[in-house]
Amino acid sequence: MIDPSEIQAVARQDQVGAAMRVWAETVAAARDQLLKAGFTREESVAIATQWVSLVIAHNLGAGRVA
Known part of the structure; x- marks a missing residue:
């Protein structure tokens, strides 16, 4: 069985990767x-x-970025 925390970790990595791509673009x-x-x-x-x-x-300070 897959640990839910592993799914959350992968999802978080995907979000970070997407944010880094947007930053670079x-x-x-x-x-x-x-x-x-x-x-x-x-x-x-x-x-x-x-x-x-x-x-x-x-x-981030204004709470506009999740």
């Missing part, structure tokens, strides 16, 4: 916009990563 989109605006690749990656991380942290 959002960073890539922001990076692309910054590149179009004339920032270097290094600047664009740094700014996009920090911006997306701050937005997520803000939303």
Whole structure:
């Protein structure tokens, strides 16, 4: 018999993986916009990563992200 906690652990891993994919896609989109605006690749990656991380942290603090 499968332990229910194992099912929950797998489901949680799937959620984390999905969240990481969304984070990476959002960073890539922001990076692309910054590149179009004339920032270097290094600047664009740094700014996009920090911006997306701050937005997520803000939303977590506001209870908007489960």
